[in-house]
Amino acid sequence: MTEDIKTTPPASVTPAEKDDNALGRRGFFRWMTVGWIAFSAATGGFFTVIVRFLFPNVLFEPPQTFKAGFPNDYASNFVDTRYKKKFNVWMVRDEESIFALSTVCTHLGCTPNWLGTENKFKCPCHGSGFRMTGINFEGPAPRPLERYKISVATDGQILVDKTKSFKWEKGEWENAESFLKV
Amino acid sequence: MENKNKKSFLERMGESQVWKSIIRSGVPRSRRQRMQAILGSVFLHLHPARIPKHAVKIGYTWCMGGLSFFLFIVLTITGLLLMFYYRPTVEYAYTDIIDMAEQVPLGIMRELHRWGAHAMVLTVWLHMLRVFMTGSYKPPREFNWGVGVLLMTLTMFLSFTGYLLPWDQLAIWAITVGTNMARAHPFIGHEGPGASLLAIGDINLVHAGSDVRFALLGGRFVGEASLLRFYVLHCIGVPFITMILMAVHFWRIRKDGGISGPL
Amino acid sequence: MLxxxxxxxxxxxAPTVSFTFLTVAFPFVFPPTDWFEKIHRKFGIWRLWTKPGFYGGMFAITFFFVVGYFDPNFHVTLTKAxxxxxxxxxxxxxxxxxxxxxxxxLNDERLENGLKPNEYNDPDDKVLVWPDLVYIEFIALILFMVFLIVWSILVAAPLEEPANPAATPNPSKAPWYFLGxxxxxxxxxxxxxxxxFPMFIIIGMMAIPYMDINKKGDGYYSFKERRIGMFIFMxxxxxxxxxxxxxxxxxxxxNWNFFGPFExxxxxKVVPLNNVNLSEYIWVKTLGTGLPANILIREGIGFLVLVAYMGILPILLAKSWLKNYFQEIGPVRYTFIMLFGLSMLxxxxxxxxxxxxxLKYIIAIPEWFFNI
Structure with missing residues (x-):
């Protein structure tokens, strides 16, 4: 009995019995290739469609540029919080320049508060602190606040463009567009 | 004594054609009928017909897995009812939340939903703790422990997506902080390590308008689109995945030999 | 007095004090080795896991909350819905x-005396799910529903002011289960x-059954048989x-400052948090030079520290202190245990x-958003 079980099945198709319609080894691999390409194209395509669907072409967001009054409106060494609520920008004037600081904490995007008495921005979420210039000095924030592009419009008012930002750690605060000389 | 042969109302009901068509085993009295009652019910046959003695001890199971499932059902029902009143738009969301408490009779549906959600996080944690304390994750139940960890994560994510919907201060700032973590995701978040490597020449492929945070929020800031996306995830997307994993979780309990116990 | x-x-x-206390006390409460076990027994810490320990613990927690409830400062936090x-x-x-x-x-003692754990019953002696389990489930469900309804009637679900993207509440906290x-x-x-870290927590938790190859303690409460695994997890x-x-x-x-519960x-409140990176410690404070312009040189020491911690330390441990353990579980398990264990630590x-x-960052490369 045991020998019966052990006998191997007859050897695979011998050339003599080969059917003309049967798929040869080569043909098999050819079809496999076509099959796999079709499979990858279908899944890959479907996946691409899904991912791309998450990113609309048009965004309905508030305008990214605004006018922030005349340079002489600002006293030196003063942080102006007027534009914080509407545009998420602090207008800061130090001794020699005016710049537009982003109100987005570089840690996790909360909005810090300007504490005039302590002369610093303090984030309520995780306690990051920034100096008036935007340089981070305490708490977990990894880098300084970003500055926005600032220029003088034709009517003499300051024009802040939030679509372009300048990062200190990349040396971009040297860029002439990141501040206004006064 | 004279009533000895008189059958009670319940007994007669149990022998009626209607009852027998629904529950074929009749009133579960004999051992066989009781086992049939479990095996013949689509809901109850989640359980085996007989289980080890320690499995019915509250001291062993704390009932926490069952309560988590029960809370999931409660949250599905209450959530469904809340959807009748709630509109996921920046304009209406907050006022709809107030309305459903004040303009709807017995308006504790939101309380049931919110506290139920908190309770579910807790019951899931306690269930996990019990399974660890009794060493029930050990073979052959390794896979089901993994499914359970995923279910726990999904429970917390469900709770998190629900947080945004009232559109109050707590909501948007919790979501702001939460999604800004996605911004720091390596490679696919625009402020994550490695993102700047994915660039062709000067053009960054991963920026604020194309990273994983954008996909979550539907924009660069928390706004109208984010509310809608979190609403859909909260009501359909995540519960759907959770239900599939729950089915696997329950099925595997049976397949892995029922409740764990000493050999 | 109060x-x-x-x-x-x-x-x-204060986190510095309480965290240190918990960390130091932990191995004596959940003793992972014989030495800790000895002290655990000697000073009666084991009594925490007896009935008097239960009453003591419950009293301490309740005392804390009751005092807090009547304290004007803690009351505010405590009674938040x-x-x-x-x-x-x-x-x-x-x-x-x-x-x-x-x-x-209790089970440890039974096992030591050669008895089966408390949960053990004769495999043939089973109970019927109907009615024994179904009724328990039904009662548990009803009681829980009552609890939930009472809770919902008594405590209104919180609703803060309408969303205002310009003003972050101070402090601004994540949902409680994410506060960790x-x-x-x-x-x-x-x-x-x-x-x-969240990924590591999820994957590490899922990997527990594959890393913990101790077959004992499956299906009943026990401590001694699996004390190291228990200690790490707890x-x-x-x-x-x-x-x-x-x-x-x-x-x-x-401002995410620390406050005592009764404060x-x-x-x-001003708390100085002037944090310094490791590279600044080395180049500016120790060597007295400026930070090198080359990022990799600037952060070189940080990378060395990282490689030593995650790469060399496990190898050294495998060759010395954990030699037997390494041989028992093999290199693949060992690698993952070290990866998750050292990350946790x-x-x-x-x-x-x-x-x-x-110290702020060991490696600080804000240019690449790569800070550790």
């Missing part, structure tokens, strides 16, 4: 952990604390997750480096 107690609790609950789940969490976690350890010690993560964010960069769960949630809920106030939340290490040296 005021003194409050002051003492305020001081003790959203904090009620945390009170539930503290009680339920204490009760369940105590119960598990109580049962475990939020606390980690204080010490680590977002990509570590927000992405890598440290992560109790101290690094639940305790950080408690800190985040009760002890973190405006007034003064938004103008990195959290308290980083916390202490922040507290002791104001």
């Amino acid at each position: 005021q003194t107690i409050k002051d003492i609790i305020d001081i003790l609950s 959203d904090n009620f789940p945390i009170i539930l969490m503290i009680y339920s976690m204490f009760i369940t952990i105590w119960w598990s350890m109580y049962q475990a010690y 993560l939020q606390e980690m964010l204080v010490y680590f960069d977002p990509w570590i604390a927000g992405i890598v 440290y992560g769960w109790l101290v690094l997750w639940l305790f950080l949630i408690v800190i985040g809920t009760f002890f973190r106030g405006p 007034y939340w003064d938004a103008h 990195a959290l308290p290490i980083k916390m202490y480096m922040r507290w002791l040296f104001n």
Whole structure:
């Protein structure tokens, strides 16, 4: 009995019995290739469609540029919080320049508060602190606040463009567009 | 004594054609009928017909897995009812939340939903703790422990997506902080390590308008689109995945030999 | 008298003190080796897992909350509707952990005497699900529903002011079950604390059954048979997750400053947090030169520290202290255990480096958003 079980099945198709319609080894691999390409194209395509669907072409967001009054409106060494609520920008004037600081904490995007008495921005979420210039000095924030592009419009008012930002750690605060000389 | 042969109302009901068509085993009295009652019910046959003695001890199971499932059902029902009143738009969301408490009779549906959600996080944690304390994750139940960890994560994510919907201060700032973590995701978040490597020449492929945070929020800031996306995830997307994993979780309990116990 | 107690609790609950206390006391409460076990027995710490320990623990927690309820400062935090789940969490976690350890010690004793654990029943002696289990489930469900309805009637679901993207509330807290993560964010960069560590927690938890190859203690409460695994898990769960949630809920106030539970939340409390990177320590403070322009040279020491911690330390351990263990579990398991274990340990290490040296980052490359 045991020998019966052990006998191997007859050897695979011998050339003599080969059917003309049967798929040869080569043909098999050819079809496999076509099959796999079709499979990858279908899944890959479907996946691409899904991912791309998450990113609309048009965004309905508030305008990214605004006018922030005349340079002489600002006293030196003063942080102006007027534009914080509407545009998420602090207008800061130090001794020699005016710049537009982003109100987005570089840690996790909360909005810090300007504490005039302590002369610093303090984030309520995780306690990051920034100096008036935007340089981070305490708490977990990894880098300084970003500055926005600032220029003088034709009517003499300051024009802040939030679509372009300048990062200190990349040396971009040297860029002439990141501040206004006064 | 004279009533000895008189059958009670319940007994007669149990022998009626209607009852027998629904529950074929009749009133579960004999051992066989009781086992049939479990095996013949689509809901109850989640359980085996007989289980080890320690499995019915509250001291062993704390009932926490069952309560988590029960809370999931409660949250599905209450959530469904809340959807009748709630509109996921920046304009209406907050006022709809107030309305459903004040303009709807017995308006504790939101309380049931919110506290139920908190309770579910807790019951899931306690269930996990019990399974660890009794060493029930050990073979052959390794896979089901993994499914359970995923279910726990999904429970917390469900709770998190629900947080945004009232559109109050707590909501948007919790979501702001939460999604800004996605911004720091390596490679696919625009402020994550490695993102700047994915660039062709000067053009960054991963920026604020194309990273994983954008996909979550539907924009660069928390706004109208984010509310809608979190609403859909909260009501359909995540519960759907959770239900599939729950089915696997329950099925595997049976397949892995029922409740764990000493050999 | 009460005021003194409050002051003492305020001081003790500072993260530096309470975290240190918990970490040092932990191996004596959940003894992982014979030596700790000896002290655990000698000083009667084991009594925590007996009935008097239960009453003591419940009394301590209740005392804390009752005193807090009548304290004008703590009352505000304690009675916030959203904090009620945390009170539930503290009680339920204490009760369940105590119960598990109580049962475990009873079982340990039985096993030592050659008996079967308490949960053991004759495999042939089974009970019917109908009615024994179905009724228990039904009763549990009804009781829980009653609890939930009463809770919902008594406590209104919180609703804050309408969303205002310009004003962040101070303090601004994540949902309570994420406060452990939020606390980690204080010490680590977002990509570590927000992405890598959560991933490691999920994957590491899923990997527990594959890393813990100890076959004993399956299906019943026990401690001694699996004390090392138990110790590691409980440290992560109790101290690094639940305790950080408690800190985040009760002890973190405006500007994410630390406040004792009975302390007034003064938004103008000034706490100096001048943090310094490792590279600044080395180049500026020690060598007295400026930071090198080349980023990789600047952060070279940081990379060395990282490689030594995650790469060389496990190899050294495998050859010395953990030699037998390494041979028992093999290189693949060992690698993963070290990866998850050392990452977990990195959290308290980083916390202490922040507290002791104001160390901000070991590797600080904000240019690439790569900070560790």
